[in-house]
Every structure is written in C-alpha cells, then in structure tokens.
Amino acid sequence: MVLPSQTARPNTFAGSRFTLARRRPRRGGKLLGVALLGVLAALLWWMWPKSSGGGPGDGAELQPAGTSPLSPRMTLADGGNKPSLDPIPDRTGRASLDSASATEKTPEAKPAIPASDQAPVNDPATSGTAKPIPPAPVESTPSSAPQPAIEQTSAVQALIDSAAETLARNRPVDARDMLNRALHDPRASEGERRQARVQLGKIADTITFSPLVVPGDAVCATYEIQSGDRLVSIVNEQGLKVDWRLLQRVNQMSDPGRLRVGQKIKIVRGPFHAVVDKSAFRLDLYANVADSDGNRLFIKSFDVGLGEYGSTPEGSWRVRPASKLMDPRWVNPRTGEQFEASDPKNPIGERWIGLEGTDPQTQTLSGYGLHGTIEPESIGKEMSMGCIRLLAPDIELMYEVLVEGDSTVRIVP
Incomplete structure (x- = not known):
C-alpha cells in the first residue's frame, strides 16, 4: 500500500516556484514605487525655496530687478523696493513652477510716479478709475472799477x-x-x-x-459913507442894481436916514434873476455873477403858489418898469371887486412886482406878476389866477432884489 507520504505528489513545488516567480516581480514594483516617491520627495525638499539665507534648496539667490527681461522688479509707489516674485530657477536653469504655485501670486505694480507729478489716487473700493482732484478754489477779488x-x-x-x-x-x-x-x-x-x-x-x-462881508465875495463888498450919502444915492451911484431897502436889510438898520461919515456898510451888487419851477412850486434866485466853472451863481430857493389848472404861463419875462408897488390897490379882473391899499382882505398882500413878456409866447400877455398872499396855505398849490404867490417875508425880499427893467424871470414846466 502506498502511503500517502510515498504517493507521488503533484509538482506543487514547481507550481509554487512559478507562482513565486510571478509574484516576486509585483513585490519588486511596489518597492520600486516607494523608492521613486522617496527620491521625488527628497528632490522636492532639496528644491523647496527658503525665506532666508543659505541651506539646501537655495539653488540660486533672488535676482535683482533688471537681471531678466522677463521678470521686472516691482517698485512701490513711495520709492521702496520689494523682492521679485518671479519663479526661482533650479540647478538646471529652469524656473520651478512649484515654487511659483506654492507662493501666493501678487499682482504686478506700476512704476512709481515722482512726488511732484503724483497722479490723483482713488479709493479702489469705490472706483476703478482715477478721478482728478479739483483745483483749489481761487479767491476772487471784486472789481474796484465803479459803475x-x-x-x-x-x-x-x-x-x-x-x-x-x-x-x-x-x-x-x-x-x-x-x-x-x-x-x-x-x-x-x-x-x-x-x-x-x-x-x-x-x-x-x-x-x-x-452884515458880514467875506473877502473874495463877488456879490457883496464894503462901502465907506461919504458926506451927503443916502442909501438910495449909494445904490444909484455905485450901480448896484438893487432896491435901496436891501442895503437897509443886510446892514440891519432901524433908521436908514441915520448915516455917519466914515461909517462902513455892506453893499450888495445886482441885478438878481429868478427861475420859477412849476413842477416843484419853487422859485430859485440867482446873482448876476458866475462860479469858477462859468455857471450862474445860485443864491436861495423860495416856495411859491401858482395859477389854478396850470394857468401860470411858461416862458421868459422881465420885471416891467414902474410896476413895483407896495401896499397896492387891486381890482379882481373876474368879478370887478375892489380892494383898497392896506385892506387886510386884499388877496395880493403887501407887494406887487409886475412882469412883461420877452419871448413870442409871452409878449402878448399882460396882468401877470409876483405878489404876496393872505392865504399861506395856497403856497405849494395851484390856487391863483395865474400869478406867482409868495409868503409875506419872501415877497418882501423879492421886491428888494428884483429891479425894474433889469431882473429877469423865467418860468419853466
């Protein structure tokens, strides 16, 4: 009987050797893979960039700006320098992509602008486009040239x-x-x-x-009384062209007949002239002298009353000879009513100065004149029959300064 141990066995050894022979190569592949990974890891460790000086993996120093036309160095706007972020070349001269990918990429900055030409900077969070800074306002100076x-x-x-x-x-x-x-x-x-x-x-x-006499006054002067002088004779002899009562007024004489030889009095030279402004109800008195510009010299203004319904005739007039009257008798031309001298109801008051026309539109007119009034409220109004009314003190002065035949009166609108 053949024992099992003596029974011929299948060629398991051979098969087993075959099997081993086939598996062994697989085991060797794994080992080879592990070895390759180790070598690759060592290579990566060798080439990994360092943040500070020498040591393994430093392959080459960081290149300054301008050493490579492909990697310009970035310059800060304030003029400072920042290391290049270009890939670092390995021992073979090739750039390491791993190094570039392992480091966070920073966008390339534009070249710095000198401080004197610094462009306006906008906040990138609000705008991607630079806006110019408006110029400082220029303080304006108002024009000194008057209108x-x-x-x-x-x-x-x-x-x-x-x-x-x-x-x-x-x-x-x-x-x-x-x-x-x-x-x-x-x-x-x-x-x-x-x-x-x-x-x-x-x-x-x-x-x-x-009574004051001012040196250089062309209207007034000083006169020394001579033997036999009277005010009326002084006016005539000196050709003053005023009423003698004006001398009594300006010298404040209570008795014009009491003159002393050697006495100095003030005299006033005429004639004087009047302009009546109807729109202003005003009479302007002028002397017969001129100022330094050649204008007739204004003396004083007086308020007047005029003819009802604008009936005071405009134009040029002259004081009619032998027309001036004191305390005159008057007859109302409309009603025929008569007022005797010194009658307190006499509408023309205490003075009358007759006028005669001197231009074509006034030469045919008569009966007009300047006079006083017993109605002071009529001054500044149109209430007369066409004549020019003045208050009692004013018509008294007009009587003294306006002379017959020489003084003129012009009535304007």
Missing part, C-alpha cells in the same frame, strides 16, 4: 462833502463855489441838487443877507 452811474453820483457827492469841509474851515466863498458847481453838474441826482440848494441857501443867509 459809471455810481462814479458820477459819487463825484457830485464828493464835491458836496468837500464843500462842507471847506465851510467848516471858515471858507464860505470857496464852499459856495463848490456847491454851485455840484448844483449845475449834469451828473447830479435830484437829491444831490436838493442838498446843494439847502446848503447854498444857508450860506446866503450868512454872507449875502447879513
């Missing part, structure tokens, strides 16, 4: 103000000349003319209608 109207008004007002300063320095004749020029200046406003008239009237009260 023509303002310059004209200021020039006249400056002359009026200068006259006031001159008057304060006790130079009334010079101040009067300045004010008269301002009054006649075509650039003057109505308000400025009103100022000039008021001031001129005050000066006239001081140096024309008072």
